[in-house]
Amino acid sequence: MQEVINELLETMMSNQVSVPVIQPVIDMAAQVPMVGLGISFILWTPIFALLICPGLSTLGIFLLFFPWIERKLCGRIQWRVGPREIVPWLGGLIQLLADTLRFLFQEVIVHKDAHRPYFLQFAFLSFAAALLPLLFINAGAVIAIASPYGVQLLLALVCLFPLFILGLGWASNSRFAFIGSVREAFMYFAYEIPFIIAVLAMVILFGTSNPMLIPDKWGIILNPIAAFTFFVGAAMATSRMPFEIPEADQEVAAGPHVEYSGIAFGLIYVMCYEKAYILSALMVVLFLGGGGGPYIPGLTVHLGDLMGIVWFLLKVIIVMTTMFVLRTIYPRYRLDQGLTIGWGAMIAISLVALAWSIVFVFLQQGGVL
Amino acid sequence: MEKEEQDRNMHILRTGVLSPVKRWSAKWSLWPCHFVTSCCGVELAHAFASGFDGERLGTLNMGISRQANFIIVEGTITRKMARALRIVWEQMPDPKFVNVIGACGQRGGIFWNSYNITRPSEIVPVDFFIPGCPVTPEGILRGVRAVQDKIALGKDETTIKFKKVALPSEVGQGSTIPTSPKRFAPTPLVKVDIPREVDWDFGSTTVSNLKSQLEGLYKSITITDKNRIAIKTAPENLMEVARKLSDNMGIDHTKSVNVVDVPHEQKFILEYMASSYSNNDLMPVIITLFTEIERKAEPEFPSITPLWDSADYSEREMHDFFGIKYEGNAGMNAKFLLAPETQTPLRKDFKLDEENYVFDDSPLNPKIDLPTSLEMPAPTDLYDEAEASDEFIILVGPHHTGSGHLRWILRIKGDIIVDVTPDPGYVHRSMEKIAENRLYIQNVPLFERANITDPFNMNLGYVHAIEKALSIEVPERAKYIRTMLAELSRIGAFFYDSGIFSLFTGHSTGFMYVWAIREMILEATVRLTGSRCTPSFIIPGGVRRDISKDVLDMTGNFTTAVNKRLKKFEDIFINNPVFIARTKGVGVVTKQEAIKYGLVGPFLRASGVDYDIRKVEPYEVYDKLNWEVTTGDAGDCLGRYMGRYEEIKQSLSILKQTVDALKRMPRGDVISGEVLGEYKEASEDIKGHLYHAYGNLVLPKGEWTSVIESARGTLLYSIISDGDSNVPYRVRIVTPCWMNLRGIVEASKGERVADFWTIYGSFGYFPPEADR
Amino acid sequence: MKKVTVQDQGLVEKTKCHAAAIGVAMKESVYPLTATVQYPRQRKKMPDNFRGYILFDPDKCINCWECAFICPANAIRMKEAPNKKYYPTIDYGKCIFCHFCIDSCTDSALRTTKIHDVAYKDMDEMVTLTEEMIEPPEIVREDTKLVEYLIDDKDLQIKKTREVDSLFMDEVPPSVEIPVVSQCIDGASCIGCHVCEYVCGSGAISSSIANGVMNMAIDTDNCTGCGLCVKECTMQILKLVRK
Numbered sequence A: 001m002q003e004v005i006n007e008l009l010e011t012m013m014s015n016q017v018s019v020p021v022i023q024p025v026i027d028m029a030a031q032v033p034m035v036g037l038g039i040s041f042i043l044w045t046p047i048f049a050l051l052i053c054p055g056l057s058t059l060g061i062f063l064l065f066f067p068w069i070e071r072k073l074c075g076r077i078q079w080r081v082g083p084r085e086i087v088p089w090l091g092g093l094i095q096l097l098a099d100t101l102r103f104l105f106q107e108v109i110v111h112k113d114a115h116r117p118y119f120l121q122f123a124f125l126s127f128a129a130a131l132l133p134l135l136f137i138n139a140g141a142v143i144a145i146a147s148p149y150g151v152q153l154l155l156a157l158v159c160l161f162p163l164f165i166l167g168l169g170w171a172s173n174s175r176f177a178f179i180g181s182v183r184e185a186f187m188y189f190a191y192e193i194p195f196i197i198a199v200l201a202m203v204i205l206f207g208t209s210n211p212m213l214i215p216d217k218w219g220i221i222l223n224p225i226a227a228f229t230f231f232v233g234a235a236m237a238t239s240r241m242p243f244e245i246p247e248a249d250q251e252v253a254a255g256p257h258v259e260y261s262g263i264a265f266g267l268i269y270v271m272c273y274e275k276a277y278i279l280s281a282l283m284v285v286l287f288l289g290g291g292g293g294p295y296i297p298g299l300t301v302h303l304g305d306l307m308g309i310v311w312f313l314l315k316v317i318i319v320m321t322t323m324f325v326l327r328t329i330y331p332r333y334r335l336d337q338g339l340t341i342g343w344g345a346m347i348a349i350s351l352v353a354l355a356w357s358i359v360f361v362f363l364q365q366g367g368v369l
Numbered sequence B: 001m002e003k004e005e006q007d008r009n010m011h012i013l014r015t016g017v018l019s020p021v022k023r024w025s026a027k028w029s030l031w032p033c034h035f036v037t038s039c040c041g042v043e044l045a046h047a048f049a050s051g052f053d054g055e056r057l058g059t060l061n062m063g064i065s066r067q068a069n070f071i072i073v074e075g076t077i078t079r080k081m082a083r084a085l086r087i088v089w090e091q092m093p094d095p096k097f098v099n100v101i102g103a104c105g106q107r108g109g110i111f112w113n114s115y116n117i118t119r120p121s122e123i124v125p126v127d128f129f130i131p132g133c134p135v136t137p138e139g140i141l142r143g144v145r146a147v148q149d150k151i152a153l154g155k156d157e158t159t160i161k162f163k164k165v166a167l168p169s170e171v172g173q174g175s176t177i178p179t180s181p182k183r184f185a186p187t188p189l190v191k192v193d194i195p196r197e198v199d200w201d202f203g204s205t206t207v208s209n210l211k212s213q214l215e216g217l218y219k220s221i222t223i224t225d226k227n228r229i230a231i232k233t234a235p236e237n238l239m240e241v242a243r244k245l246s247d248n249m250g251i252d253h254t255k256s257v258n259v260v261d262v263p264h265e266q267k268f269i270l271e272y273m274a275s276s277y278s279n280n281d282l283m284p285v286i287i288t289l290f291t292e293i294e295r296k297a298e299p300e301f302p303s304i305t306p307l308w309d310s311a312d313y314s315e316r317e318m319h320d321f322f323g324i325k326y327e328g329n330a331g332m333n334a335k336f337l338l339a340p341e342t343q344t345p346l347r348k349d350f351k352l353d354e355e356n357y358v359f360d361d362s363p364l365n366p367k368i369d370l371p372t373s374l375e376m377p378a379p380t381d382l383y384d385e386a387e388a389s390d391e392f393i394i395l396v397g398p399h400h401t402g403s404g405h406l407r408w409i410l411r412i413k414g415d416i417i418v419d420v421t422p423d424p425g426y427v428h429r430s431m432e433k434i435a436e437n438r439l440y441i442q443n444v445p446l447f448e449r450a451n452i453t454d455p456f457n458m459n460l461g462y463v464h465a466i467e468k469a470l471s472i473e474v475p476e477r478a479k480y481i482r483t484m485l486a487e488l489s490r491i492g493a494f495f496y497d498s499g500i501f502s503l504f505t506g507h508s509t510g511f512m513y514v515w516a517i518r519e520m521i522l523e524a525t526v527r528l529t530g531s532r533c534t535p536s537f538i539i540p541g542g543v544r545r546d547i548s549k550d551v552l553d554m555t556g557n558f559t560t561a562v563n564k565r566l567k568k569f570e571d572i573f574i575n576n577p578v579f580i581a582r583t584k585g586v587g588v589v590t591k592q593e594a595i596k597y598g599l600v601g602p603f604l605r606a607s608g609v610d611y612d613i614r615k616v617e618p619y620e621v622y623d624k625l626n627w628e629v630t631t632g633d634a635g636d637c638l639g640r641y642m643g644r645y646e647e648i649k650q651s652l653s654i655l656k657q658t659v660d661a662l663k664r665m666p667r668g669d670v671i672s673g674e675v676l677g678e679y680k681e682a683s684e685d686i687k688g689h690l691y692h693a694y695g696n697l698v699l700p701k702g703e704w705t706s707v708i709e710s711a712r713g714t715l716l717y718s719i720i721s722d723g724d725s726n727v728p729y730r731v732r733i734v735t736p737c738w739m740n741l742r743g744i745v746e747a748s749k750g751e752r753v754a755d756f757w758t759i760y761g762s763f764g765y766f767p768p769e770a771d772r
Numbered sequence C: 001m002k003k004v005t006v007q008d009q010g011l012v013e014k015t016k017c018h019a020a021a022i023g024v025a026m027k028e029s030v031y032p033l034t035a036t037v038q039y040p041r042q043r044k045k046m047p048d049n050f051r052g053y054i055l056f057d058p059d060k061c062i063n064c065w066e067c068a069f070i071c072p073a074n075a076i077r078m079k080e081a082p083n084k085k086y087y088p089t090i091d092y093g094k095c096i097f098c099h100f101c102i103d104s105c106t107d108s109a110l111r112t113t114k115i116h117d118v119a120y121k122d123m124d125e126m127v128t129l130t131e132e133m134i135e136p137p138e139i140v141r142e143d144t145k146l147v148e149y150l151i152d153d154k155d156l157q158i159k160k161t162r163e164v165d166s167l168f169m170d171e172v173p174p175s176v177e178i179p180v181v182s183q184c185i186d187g188a189s190c191i192g193c194h195v196c197e198y199v200c201g202s203g204a205i206s207s208s209i210a211n212g213v214m215n216m217a218i219d220t221d222n223c224t225g226c227g228l229c230v231k232e233c234t235m236q237i238l239k240l241v242r243k
């Protein structure tokens, strides 16, 4: 027994998130038997990644505050104020907390025509499934499962989302949900291919698909075309303007979500932010140098791994904000236009990006670059 | 039931250990399901747009009932809409709250004795009532605050406290109660072709021309006013006459279809008002083609639609109102505008409640009753039929983020629209019937409610008809003021439509930007008249009062101040490549089609017809100002929109010119002495003398038709007076939106599903105006 | 006539337009042209002619019923006061704030206020009795700032001042005085129905019988010119004339 624990402890200790500033505190706490074990467990990189960052806690905070950032910023652009009165001096910072709690306590209606078991299951499943890709994302040096096929696995999991959305629409058994899901399916095929090609282009360029091994280089400079394709693809995947086609409020009344209420809707609502978070994280890793950032004397050394996390989160926020602010700039395309863009321009551009990467790699190997 | 329901909601929030959390979260997360039922919706939009931004309070407008927990009932709930209200309320998860804004939703407001409205408080439990017509945005937000306080503090209180003061008690002279001011002639003389001497050479030549062409087919041809000719025929000859008019003279569309019920003579007078878009000389002329048929339960008459398609929807409407069956019109098997169970309400034997001028303790009008069933009829047979041919039916509205207040039945095959059937009437508030029971002056605010986004034009048209009848010459200054107001309201209406258009294409920023501009227009309106959207400012003979210099300055400043914000709107919305991709080449209406379906206004001009009443039959001071008519030839959504945009630039220039002229002009009379009579001194400000001067207005007998160019096109009022009563015998209003409804339907066919909303938005459709 | 044609956007043009749209969003996120009045805490200044709740002054009322007659929504109904006169009551569940009543009231017995933001718990409370219309009512207010919209020739300017606006106007704008009195224009046609006498609230009309002939006399000093008798006269032989 003792051996097992010791071994476990050893594994844990060998792979700890290092934060020099608080190291003395940790060392002190480590003297206390159980607490020490707890702390080293939490600081154990996979667990830290899973529970703290980029995993659940960060996600939770994001979900709680990011919509606020979005609503405030959109409000500002639209000559308004955005949520405010809930705490006027903080600019309504906790608005989303109220919304979430309200959804939590609101009745969940399963209407007569719905396919009851699936109707509820899909709402929760889709939320859970959207968490999976988090396992393969690294925030700086912190990752839950480092795998040489990390990027591919991530992509595969990301591609699961639309299936759940289809499921939602199907289980709702409503006309608008039906049309919305069909639109989602169409859009899915339209963005998936260029999206994957763009990622492939980067994998070729970096010569690895292990997110941990991807250097802190700015992919967006090395291959801006791929970055553009990826960004547009991500906007399509998360149904952002101008591609908010499946959920078009004025046309199909929020499509697949039309029948959901209470916390079931709450989960679906945040799922869209989850998706955006994951895709932004991927974008940061592939194109924006992951957890790398300029050296800040004092901080960088003391914060250790935490510094990577800070850079990473900052970049994620910027990417996500850009993605969400699109809705203040663009109206939405029609379905056929969305498809034309996906199957036409986007594929063409993504192939160019792929070619760019290949040429780049050749040049690099030839020593030109 | 009501009380229980309300208690249940509060009970949910009050019980459990988590009650404080529940209440706190519910308080700050009231998501109104915007139940756009009527004109108050305009002010609701202002409350949630950049001017007041209701989102600050945590109230995020949500189109979908399942996710909302708060209904703000915006004004009138008609019998047809009552079902939708109930369903939406039932769809919402508990706990839920309801506010009713606007007088219409309370005790009926100006529509208190309408045959088609109900009281929302009898359909759903209501938490708060906010008075106003329309309610100001502040009022709406006050309502939100009241609900918040109710949830959080349990404070369920009215937010106004009156202080009671004892009335004088020293007993003076008592008096009897006077009788009603309204006077109905017992056997009115109803004639629509009373001849009038006018100086109109073209008229006499046209009449002699007509006489020779229609030899033997007509009974009489009369000039009833300048540019108005009435032709009386026998019922069986009407079609033939119409055909001759159409073939020989290019009379190609109807402006109005009208029926007048004359019970004491056992007859219906059937009228078609026709005019021409293709013959330039006849453009200003309106030919009233009429005949008399026997009055019975279900009279039949051949439809004119094979010749003039533009009469289609109006005939259906007359079928609803009078029970006349137009053979050959496809819509005769069901009610079009009214709820299915309604009788033929515009017949004279259908009586409305009468006013009660003495206070008693029965404040609620007893006649308002609920529709028999609250089930929303779904066209189930249509479902099967569509499925058989591999098609799909979707019902858009009456409660849908992109429907406005009517229901559209879209029949689609894949992504292509096969057919669109409109189901209007969800805001039909029976203006025509009510108008028959009100003094002439009381109808000024009534008709304005048809379209509070374009209130001055709604006023102006009606007042014009009265002035025509009385041959009143309006003082110069008043004319300029009216022109200024009309253009201000045209600009406001355009921005309204742009906002809705932006929303329909999914662009919320566009909506917010133009709503901020509208906030400026409303600020000007409130300073000019005292009311934000419903000024009732234009009265027969002039305007209510003169306008002060600084308000004029402000209005003049607006014409340049708007540019800064307009530029941003242009950059982010109008020139946005996505917007252009969505609208270019979509929903094309060709010139022939536009004429055939009788489109009006900027939407007609966008298809290449050069017809603007401000030029064709100039009124006010339009002929003295420097401006141009805008037309286009694309006829698509973008063309319609850009045409209007250009027109607004012209309007801004007209506005500037009128303001400048007014500034140069000395203050002076703004109400014509002819109508004031004894009260001439009130000619600068009617205050104190409105009733004296207008209470007993009587029009000479005959039919008086006026057309003006309102923001969305030709607005026609035709008043029939018996020359004795001080209320109109019949008023027919044909609003531009009603005429353009057909355009939306035809333009949508064959387009993609998402295009429906672009087309809908591009037509600037305002349902309360169409339904009246 | 001006013809509007919309050209297709070329690639360059398109890129420019995309850039312009994005530019607006970026600019506004830094220097927004915010136009918001943060209502419960701020209040927008309304002009003095604003049409809001209505106040009443019984001393000025001449009982002419004109406010009730002109009200298009039938919101005004007259209630008998202890002094036997009829005074208006307003049902705010019907009132459409057209202020036709105020514009009809000859002696400015009715006047406006700037109250317009009120929520009622139930509809019965919306009927405001005469007694309640005399003193300015109190409303729930949370505002500490007054916001004024000013439009100069460049843009909308928003002026915020830290003050609490009074919702009641100090003085009632006067109306032009046009003194009229009732006069019988055709005494011979009088049928002696006494309607005018009964309907007159100021006791200006008296009747006397001399030689078996009814004789109506109108006391021009007492006559307020309200016109009720003119309206009621069975034979329509009364008329309002200049004093």
Ligand code: SF4
Pocket (backbone or CB within 6 Å): B038, B039, B040, B041, B074, B075, B076, B101, B102, B103, B104, B105, B109, B110, B132, B133, B134, B135, B449, B452, C096
């Ligand atoms: S008429 Fe229109 S503005 Fe007035 S209360 Fe009714 S819905 Fe509101």
Ligand code: SF4
Pocket (backbone or CB within 6 Å): C067, C070, C071, C072, C073, C074, C075, C076, C090, C094, C095, C096, C097, C098, C099, C100, C101, C102
């Ligand atoms: S404001 Fe208009 S609706 Fe209100 S009481 Fe006066 S006349 Fe009647």
Ligand code: SF4
Pocket (backbone or CB within 6 Å): C060, C061, C062, C063, C064, C065, C066, C067, C068, C088, C101, C104, C105, C106, C107, C108, C109, C110
């Ligand atoms: S109009 Fe004025 S004076 Fe006449 S009854 Fe009404 S409040 Fe009194």
